[in-house]
Amino acid sequence: MRIPFVDLTGQHVPLRTEIDAAVARVIDAGCFIGGSEVAAFEEEFATALDVPHAVSVASGTDALVVALRALGVGPGDDVITTPVSFVASAQAIVRVGARPIFADVDAFDWNLSPAAVASALSDYVRAPDGTLRAVDGRRLAAILVVHIFGAPADVELLASIAAEQRIFLIEDAAQAFGATVRGASVGGFGDAGCFSLFPTKTLGAMGDGGVVVTRDSQAAERMRRLRSHGANASAGNEVYEQVGYNSRLDALQASVLRVKLPHxxxxxxxxxxxxxxxxxxxxxxxxxxxxxxxxxxxxxxxxxxxxxxxxxxxxxxxxxxxxxxxxxxxxxxxxxxxxxxxxxxxxxxxxxxxxxxxxxxxxxxxxxxxxxxxxxxxxxxxxxxxxxx
Ligand SMILES: Cc1ncc(COP(=O)(O)O)c(C=O)c1O
Structure with missing residues (x-):
């Protein structure tokens, strides 16, 4: 008996008729980017996590990049993070022009250690403008925590540390869709929570995809602009106030995800x-x-x-x-x-x-x-x- 590392047929075979119908619905509607399927998926995802805003993007990696950018993390900033993760967690920090500061994990859960974070924080002092600065002038902007292999990190403690220090907490929940702490979904504890919809994840698309969740409606709006070339739709057509990305979840993926989400x-x-x-x-x-x-x-x-x-x-x-x-x-x-x-x-x-x-x-x-x-x-x-x- 051969045992594969992963086999997705167990999820897809029982839902095949529904998935086929969802895909056919999108093809018949002829709306492949954005539109009602994507909007409905975002709403259903937000409801499942009990957060007010879910912004879909093209991958979990982009979810991290868009979250960091929307919170204003960029060149000259430091972000404390874990060294035990998939490379995308730290690469996203680099891609927005910031610098990962690696702090150790705890031996029992392999997640970012709040004690190691506290120790990293001691390298920064409060500047007159209220920011935390290192001796070389770099600003400490955020903590990026990963829920590794689906086990929640100590997000309650990290959220209180981040709030106390007036820096952001970003959760990389790429591997943790469905995990909860005191009944609340991970991803909802930080200023932004980032999910990957890579096919093998606990909620996976049939291709790449990602979602950022947030409780901050202004940050959500900035995320929506960033994923679509920085376009400010409310200012009128073709108004670009910042450089963004082409990072959208497509309607075919959204339609499949809507079938899978309830399961x-x-x-x-x-x-x-x-x-x-x-x-x-x-x-x-x-x-x-x-x-x-x-x-x-x-x-x-x-x-x-x-x-x-x-x-x-x-x-x-x-x-x-x-x-x-x-x-x-x-x-x-x-x-x-x-x-x-x-x-x-x-x-x-x-x-x-x-x-x-x-x-x-x-x-x-x-x-x-x-x-x-x-x-x-x-x-x-x-x-x-x-x-x-
Ligand atoms: C912890 C972690 N962060 C980020 C990502 C990136 O997600 P994606 O592959 O959807 O870009 C992954 C994907 O494996 C991951 O495991």
Missing amino acids: AEAWNEERRALADGYRERLRGVPGLSLQQCPRDQVSRVFHQFVVRGTRRFSAHARLRDAGIETREYYLKPLNEQVALAGLSRVPRPLPCAESVCGDLLALPIFPGLTHEMVKRVADEIAAICTSET
């Missing part, structure tokens, strides 16, 4: 049940540890189920030989990526990030994966780890 919670429940199966079987396996999510009333999602263990390399290869596909996320902390060298700063050592990265293995988890398959993957891993102790 996302059930799919997340299915992923949680599969994760329970992994956790039960992997408990106590020598050399292996799991991502923890210990805070009260936190309901995570499992975009990925990731194990940490020093025997990852041989486990990856041996699982492949057994017909089980896994992925190595993340091989190095972002500060070690060549693309970010010279464009970011590491003010303090990152021992947790360095020890976590390179030691992680993501296991198959997706709607449609069976408990029998989970058992097989877990048993193989347990056998590998036990044989190598």
